[in-house]
Amino acid sequence: xxxxxxxxxxxxxxxxxxxxxxxxxxxxxxxxxxxxxxxxxxxxxxxxxxxxxxxxxxxxxxxxxxxxxxxxxxxxxxxxxxxxxxxxxxxxxxxxxxxxxxxxxxxxxxxxxxxxxxxxxxxxxxxxxxxxxxxxxxxxxxxxxxxxxxxxxxxxxxxxxxxxxxxxxxxxxxxxxxxxxxxxxxxxxxxxxxxxxxxxxxxxxxxxxxxxxxxxxxxxxxxxxxxxxxxxxxxxxxxxxxxxxxxxxxxxxxxxxx
Amino acid sequence: xxxxxxxxxxxxxxxxxxxxxxxxxxxxxxxxxxxxxxxxxxxxxxxxxxxxxxxxxxxxxxxxxxxxxxxxxxxxxxxxxxxxxxxxxxxxxxxxxxxxxxxxxxxxxxxxxxxxxxxxxxxxxxxxxxxxxxxxxxxxxxxxxxxxxxxxxxxxxxxxxxxxxxxxxxxxxxxxxxxxxxxxxxxxxxxxxxxxxxxxxxxxxxxxxxxxxxxxxxxxxxxxxxxxxxxxxxxxxxxxxxxxxxxxxxxxxxxxxxxxxxxxxxxxxxxxxxxxxxxxxxxxxxxxxxxxxxxxxxxxxxxxxxxxxxxxxxxxxxxxxxxxxxxxxxxxxxxxxxxxxxxxxxxxxxxxxxxxxxxxxxxxxxxxxxxxxxxxxxxxxxxxxxxxxxxxxxxxxxxxxxxxxxxxxxxxxxxxx
Numbered sequence: 001x002x003x004x005x006x007x008x009x010x011x012x013x014x015x016x017x018x019x020x021x022x023x024x025x026x027x028x029x030x031x032x033x034x035x036x037x038x039x040x041x042x043x044x045x046x047x048x049x050x051x052x053x054x055x056x057x058x059x060x061x062x063x064x065x066x067x068x069x070x071x072x073x074x075x076x077x078x079x080x081x082x083x084x085x086x087x088x089x090x091x092x093x094x095x096x097x098x099x100x101x102x103x104x105x106x107x108x109x110x111x112x113x114x115x116x117x118x119x120x121x122x123x124x125x126x127x128x129x130x131x132x133x134x135x136x137x138x139x140x141x142x143x144x145x146x147x148x149x150x151x152x153x154x155x156x157x158x159x160x161x162x163x164x165x166x167x168x169x170x171x172x173x174x175x176x177x178x179x180x181x182x183x184x185x186x187x188x189x190x191x192x193x194x195x196x197x198x199x200x201x202x203x204x205x206x207x208x209x210x211x212x213x214x215x216x217x218x219x220x221x222x223x224x225x226x227x228x229x230x231x232x233x234x235x236x237x238x239x240x241x242x243x244x245x246x247x248x249x250x251x252x253x254x255x256x257x258x
Numbered sequence: 259x260x261x262x263x264x265x266x267x268x269x270x271x272x273x274x275x276x277x278x279x280x281x282x283x284x285x286x287x288x289x290x291x292x293x294x295x296x297x298x299x300x301x302x303x304x305x306x307x308x309x310x311x312x313x314x315x316x317x318x319x320x321x322x323x324x325x326x327x328x329x330x331x332x333x334x335x336x337x338x339x340x341x342x343x344x345x346x347x348x349x350x351x352x353x354x355x356x357x358x359x360x361x362x363x364x365x366x367x368x369x370x371x372x373x374x375x376x377x378x379x380x381x382x383x384x385x386x387x388x389x390x391x392x393x394x395x396x397x398x399x400x401x402x403x404x405x406x407x408x409x410x411x412x413x414x415x416x417x418x419x420x421x422x423x424x425x426x427x428x429x430x431x432x433x434x435x436x437x438x439x440x441x442x443x444x445x446x447x448x449x450x451x452x453x454x455x456x457x458x459x460x461x462x463x464x465x466x467x468x469x470x471x472x473x474x475x476x477x478x479x480x481x482x483x484x485x486x487x488x489x490x491x492x493x494x495x496x497x498x499x500x501x502x503x504x505x506x507x508x509x510x511x512x513x514x515x516x517x518x519x520x521x522x523x524x525x526x527x528x529x530x531x532x533x534x535x536x537x538x539x540x541x542x543x544x545x546x547x548x549x550x551x552x553x554x555x556x557x558x559x560x561x562x563x564x565x566x567x568x569x570x571x572x573x574x575x576x577x578x579x580x581x582x583x584x585x586x587x588x589x590x591x592x593x594x595x596x597x598x599x600x601x602x603x604x605x606x607x608x609x610x611x612x613x614x615x616x617x618x619x620x621x622x623x624x625x626x627x628x629x630x631x632x633x634x635x636x637x638x639x640x641x642x643x644x645x646x647x648x649x650x651x652x653x654x655x656x657x658x659x660x661x662x663x664x665x666x667x668x669x670x671x672x673x674x675x
Binding site for chain 1: 266267268269270277278280281282283284286287341344345346347348350351353354357358359361362363364365367455458459460461462554623624625626627
């Protein structure tokens with residue numbers, strides 16, 4: 001090998017290097033004008049959810065419906081949505097549980113193996129939980145490959161073909177709504193039944209709820225019943241202190257709710 | 259059916275829930291995520307040790323500098339392996355390089371890791387170029403497959419730069435100094451970012467602290483130096499033992515080999531003690547601060563730290579892993595054997611620190627009203643229980659030593675007297 005490198009050789013090699021370096025650029029996708037417009041356009045929709053805890057009877061129909069609708073194994077202990085039971089006793093103790101995500105409702109008065117006498121109970125209630133579709137979602141922030149993202153209408157989605165399964169999003173969610181899908185082995189979460197709401201339907205849990213405790217609507221539409229509740233009633237959100245700006249609003253939220 | 263569905267859930271295998279825990283909560287980050295910061299920490303620590311000689315001209319570290327540089331390289335290859343074992347979709351792991359999402363701390367992995375990898379590789383080249391060229395020339399004309407293979411390796415290694423004049427070597431040294439200098443902040447960044455991954459998770463009450471990256475860097479350097487000292491002792495003593503038992507190994511007597519040099523060990527362990535003080539101070543500051551400010555999460559944290567994880571934190575980590583080796587190293591009249599035991603304890607301490615952060619951070623529920631207990635799978639009965647079990651962790655732990663063994667064959671790191 002010659003120690004000298006002619007200018008001609010140098011340029012030839014530089015060109016080869018540039019060609020090799022350009023290959024990863026090929027991985028970038030060039031959008032059609034229509035696609036680009038859709039990607040940046042502001043939509044007139046922001047999905048939001050209202051849970052009226054006064055109405056929830058803890059039947060678990062919502063959990064059942066969700067599992068069936070969204071192909072989350074029926075017997076798996078994980079779920080996109082669940083219902084919690086809270087029992088507060090006279091001494092101020094809070095007893096809470098969610099047996100099997102309340103898929104079958106609450107079939108026994110026992111909480112963690114303990115029966116609380118009725119005379120001791122000061123208040124008891126149910127709280128349905130689901131993804132809060134946060135305005136500032138920490139799960140989206142921490143995904144190392146951008147496999148989870150927020151749609152323009154606010155719903156946080158997961159790309160099952162791109163998720164590497166690191167679990168960082170699961171760790172980052174303060175609400176514990178994420179888990180690994182038992183079958184697809186990628187991050188899984190409630191997406192407000194995106195396939196249904198984008199077709200003008202309600203979510204499976206809203207349809208299944210016998211008491212109307214769950215409502216979904218467009219927060220950008222001032223005439224939407226959900227928006228009216230959020231604007232006119234005294235609503236609360238879960239774990240406000242994390243700064244995630246949750247978009248699931250609760251009527252009758254108790255301070256003991258975790 | 260219930261059984262199979264439950265075991266299909268990642269994490270259900272080794273998580274036992276107690277009291278009120280959300281249904282989707284499991285210990286998702288298990289033993290491999292303990293191994294990951296441990297390994298990158300060792301990389302960073304080993305590199306910093308070698309840089310103390312190359313940059314700050316600590317002549318007393320000359321012997322161990324080459325060794326720790328090569329060891330750092332071997333560790334560097336093994337460092338991403340825990341992540342590959344952990345990922346649910348390991349075949350997509352490469353996407354972190356191709357489609358990094360820069361708001362994520364993990365996405366920095368590709369850039370930081372490769373920058374570091376290049377720096378270490380270049381530094382090794384400059385350090386060993388002279389040796390490789392000399393070996394190549396010495397092996398010239400020698401027969402036998404082994405010799406020609408070695409010669410080919412050295413030829414490739416030298417990249418065709420065969421100039422070993424005084425001037426050229428001087429330039430090599432200068433390059434090493436510069437690379438080692440750049441390497442220190444990059445090594446700290448490599449590990450600091452691992453700390454950032456944890457420290458920035460606002461959902462986790464135990465992890466979230468801005469001190470986390472600094473704590474990680476300090477304990478990383480501690481673990482790296484400890485492992486280098488320990489491996490150095492083991493190798494040197496092993497050579498001495500072999501020479502004694504075989505009378506003349508490689509034509510050298512036991513006296514000529516001499517075993518581990520206590521001077522090298524004493525000086526290196528001074529640095530170890532220094533960084534240990536920094537690491538422990540920061541960790542205790544974090545603990546005191548949490549107790550003093552006692553935020554909403556403190557009740558459950560206290561019950562984990564002073565209750566459920568007491569043995570892991572205060573006995574194994576702070577007492578056995580920090581206090582005991584600290585005393586062993588500062589009491590005058592340090593011997594090789596005492597150092598070996600002390601460094602082993604230091605490594606135990608750092609491992610337990612990682613364990614208590616990663617597993618301890620998931621020992622309590624997001625509800626702050628329930629607990630999760632981790633049971634390390636010992637006997638694997640599925641891919642998951644191997645990968646995220648004892649044997650998966652051992653595979654990772656052994657990897658750098660195997661790599662080091664092979665690299666050391668071509669690029670010997672330790673001089674025998």
